[in-house]
Amino acid sequence: MRIKIARYVSEASTVKKNIEYDVDLEDATLLELLNEIKTKQDPTLSYSSGCRSSICGSCSMRVNGREVLACAYKVKDGDFVEPMKNSAVIRDLVVDMDRAYEFNAKAKAWQSSIAKTMSLSQESMKINELQSDCILCGSCYSVCPVYAVNEEFLGPFALTRIWRYVSDKREEEPKEKIDTIQTNGVWDCTLCNECTLVCPQGISSKADIEKLRMRSVASGYSDPSFATSFGSSFDGSPSF
Amino acid sequence: MRSDVLIIGAGGAGLVAAINAHTQGAKVKVITKEYPTRSQTCMAQGGINAALGNASQDSVQAHIENTLMSARGIANEDAVRLLCESAPEAVEWLDSIGVCFSRTKDAKIAQRTLGGASAARACYAQDYTGLKILHTLYDRCNALGIEMLNERCLVNLVTKKPQKEDAYIGGATFLNIRSGEVETYEASSVIVATGGYSRIYDKHSTNSTSSTGDGLAAAIRAGARLSDMEFVQFHPTALKGSSILISESARGAGGYLLNSKGERFTNELAPRDEVARAIDMEIQKGENVFLDIRHLGEEFINSELPQERKLAKLYENIDPVYDLIPIKPVAHYTMGGIEVDEDSSTKIKGLYAVGECANHRVHGANRLGGNSLLELVVFGRQAGVNAAKYAKIFDKTIDTDEQTQSDKNLVEEVKKFTNQIDFYEKRAFIGNIFYNNAGISRNDRDLKEALCQIHQIQKELPLMGPKDKTKAYNTNLVEFIEFSNMLELCEIVIVCAINRSESRGAHYRSDIPEQNDVDYKAHTITYKEANLLYADFVE
Numbered sequence: 151m152r153i154k155i156a157r158y159v160s161e162a163s164t165v166k167k168n169i170e171y172d173v174d175l176e177d178a179t180l181l182e183l184l185n186e187i188k189t190k191q192d193p194t195l196s197y198s199s200g201c202r203s204s205i206c207g208s209c210s211m212r213v214n215g216r217e218v219l220a221c222a223y224k225v226k227d228g229d230f231v232e233p234m235k236n237s238a239v240i241r242d243l244v245v246d247m248d249r250a251y252e253f254n255a256k257a258k259a260w261q262s263s264i265a266k267t268m269s270l271s272q273e274s275m276k277i278n279e280l281q282s283d284c285i286l287c288g289s290c291y292s293v294c295p296v297y298a299v300n301e302e303f304l305g306p307f308a309l310t311r312i313w314r315y316v317s318d319k320r321e322e323e324p325k326e327k328i329d330t331i332q333t334n335g336v337w338d339c340t341l342c343n344e345c346t347l348v349c350p351q352g353i354s355s356k357a358d359i360e361k362l363r364m365r366s367v368a369s370g371y372s373d374p375s376f377a378t379s380f381g382s383s384f385d386g387s388p389s390f
Numbered sequence: 391m392r393s394d395v396l397i398i399g400a401g402g403a404g405l406v407a408a409i410n411a412h413t414q415g416a417k418v419k420v421i422t423k424e425y426p427t428r429s430q431t432c433m434a435q436g437g438i439n440a441a442l443g444n445a446s447q448d449s450v451q452a453h454i455e456n457t458l459m460s461a462r463g464i465a466n467e468d469a470v471r472l473l474c475e476s477a478p479e480a481v482e483w484l485d486s487i488g489v490c491f492s493r494t495k496d497a498k499i500a501q502r503t504l505g506g507a508s509a510a511r512a513c514y515a516q517d518y519t520g521l522k523i524l525h526t527l528y529d530r531c532n533a534l535g536i537e538m539l540n541e542r543c544l545v546n547l548v549t550k551k552p553q554k555e556d557a558y559i560g561g562a563t564f565l566n567i568r569s570g571e572v573e574t575y576e577a578s579s580v581i582v583a584t585g586g587y588s589r590i591y592d593k594h595s596t597n598s599t600s601s602t603g604d605g606l607a608a609a610i611r612a613g614a615r616l617s618d619m620e621f622v623q624f625h626p627t628a629l630k631g632s633s634i635l636i637s638e639s640a641r642g643a644g645g646y647l648l649n650s651k652g653e654r655f656t657n658e659l660a661p662r663d664e665v666a667r668a669i670d671m672e673i674q675k676g677e678n679v680f681l682d683i684r685h686l687g688e689e690f691i692n693s694e695l696p697q698e699r700k701l702a703k704l705y706e707n708i709d710p711v712y713d714l715i716p717i718k719p720v721a722h723y724t725m726g727g728i729e730v731d732e733d734s735s736t737k738i739k740g741l742y743a744v745g746e747c748a749n750h751r752v753h754g755a756n757r758l759g760g761n762s763l764l765e766l767v768v769f770g771r772q773a774g775v776n777a778a779k780y781a782k783i784f785d786k787t788i789d790t791d792e793q794t795q796s797d798k799n800l801v802e803e804v805k806k807f808t809n810q811i812d813f814y815e816k817r818a819f820i821g822n823i824f825y826n827n828a829g830i831s832r833n834d835r836d837l838k839e840a841l842c843q844i845h846q847i848q849k850e851l852p853l854m855g856p857k858d859k860t861k862a863y864n865t866n867l868v869e870f871i872e873f874s875n876m877l878e879l880c881e882i883v884i885v886c887a888i889n890r891s892e893s894r895g896a897h898y899r900s901d902i903p904e905q906n907d908v909d910y911k912a913h914t915i916t917y918k919e920a921n922l923l924y925a926d927f928v929e
Binding site (some may be wrong): 159177179188190193194197198199200202203204205206207208222224240241242244246247248251254255256258259260261262264265266270271274275278279282283284285286294311314315318320321323387390 | 423424427428429430432433486488490491492493494495497498515516518521522525527528529530532533535568598599600625632634635665676697700701704705707814815818855856857858862864865866884
């Protein structure tokens, strides 16, 4: 089988180029194929991987323009493999995730205080069971179109993490969490649903963001873009 | 810039230590060769043991007895007692910071039975227990503003040995994977939390490719001691083709092990060493072995074992709801580790170790499922608190120049190695010879043969080296450093396995199948002096 890989090294004089590899493997995951190339053909090929079982979130990349986990994707002849978007490429298929992960801290994605009670019903637990399955692979971050216009957008995984804590019965100050996500947060999402389509864990950040919007409204917030246009028509200036 | 406490590794053990050292007021820095949430801890599925008695009658005493029974006489009873007594509080703490444990109908933390346990004792979160614990710990570290530096691979520990005094720690050197530069981080105390060494078995391991024992290798080079290195746990049920783990909870819930004739041949819920050996014996007879969970039903499998179904479909093209799962036992957990005392302290002053890379003598010859997540919470806290206290009274000088220069030279030298022999081939070769000669069943002749091979490969190391000479993000170089670390540990594992002329727990000698308490109810201690390896038994 023949696949094409986008190669890139950040060091001087090296340009970005696509390289094709012929590999004698059938019914293999993309990660198995990359390992085959690295150990048998080209040890300079760079990518991240870890658990091989879709749980560590290391090997997210794009195939034919779509985000996948290399360990969970059955590779096909003619596939084109590229690094994720919206993060700086360090080398080949490896991107720098530091900036992306910092949005967890910026969004304050944690339980605000230490909870006291251990009693939590099955129903309460089910509320954020799926959201707490997130493996931080960054696929949703890569596919999100909002970063083209707003680099400070807290982004899909950080907002899903906020919903995971806001919806948790052990969270004592959910209002504070809602306050934090009003700027560069829930209202900046276009609800395009791309994040849902690429999530390997079946999480829908779009749906979580919608739930956070409802919580925001319940807390007295409103969509700032809507408020602006509404407000501007009051002072007599034309509204488009 | 100097920190009070430097923590190497950002899995569960490292992060629990970081939180506790920070809470003591220490300036903490965590450095990992990956990112925190990518650590091996995320792969733990089964659960974390605590005698809560939420699902069945249980007691701390029963937890202690089960752990000691599985350890086959070489666990430290005081350490086991501390582990088990602290367990309910450890789980309560995880719950209090937001870990999404599965629940019982009466709103308590759900528990299930794992092998070797007399009760349903493992608290779980579907089969994502490790993932949810690790991510919640990471969120907690963010909440506390703990500094975490990513993608830096440990090279060496920095120590100083004043005349007539004990050696003490002063920091560590790392290869910044992104820049390709050697960086030095000074600290008054250092906690090694780098995980185990199961990847010496290469493809015959459930572990992440990162479990290469870097911290253990650096520790013994720096003068610390490693103990019980011959004890490697083989998980009975990994997918046959890919060594992907199928959690013990599948058997805990009632899954059967079957041979090609469709016959059950062992007690599925015996401790892991016994089940792994029973499966291995079937395989030696020419049988294929399968895990059968079909009778548990689709609904149960989807709610309790969602990962297993997904992985079996992906890697074996079978659906466990309708098909048998082909399995084999592979290396899963390394009981051996950096020797620590009852304070998590190593022989080097200010150097602590915790998690799978450490040996707190709680697992002995065979770890119980559900005790490793517990260990990292209980001893992670201890190591974090003690390292912070030590740092507070630290009044010595740190000079890292010599080690920094030496490691810069080392990285440059390694890149000049001649590449006449491919180290990836040797890595795969060692994995096979370890699985066959130093695996589930061992004997003197096979072990000595493997030792000869390891010695030969050690000699050939300068003929290997990375082919990639690039500075930025050179994973070929990183993998060579990891390979060198594993090669160092391989020799130790085999020497210990040869010396232990008996069978005990996970160390099974087919030539000497009896346990011999008169001569070997002791810990194997290894250390290096002037680059020579020494191995002794101590009580």
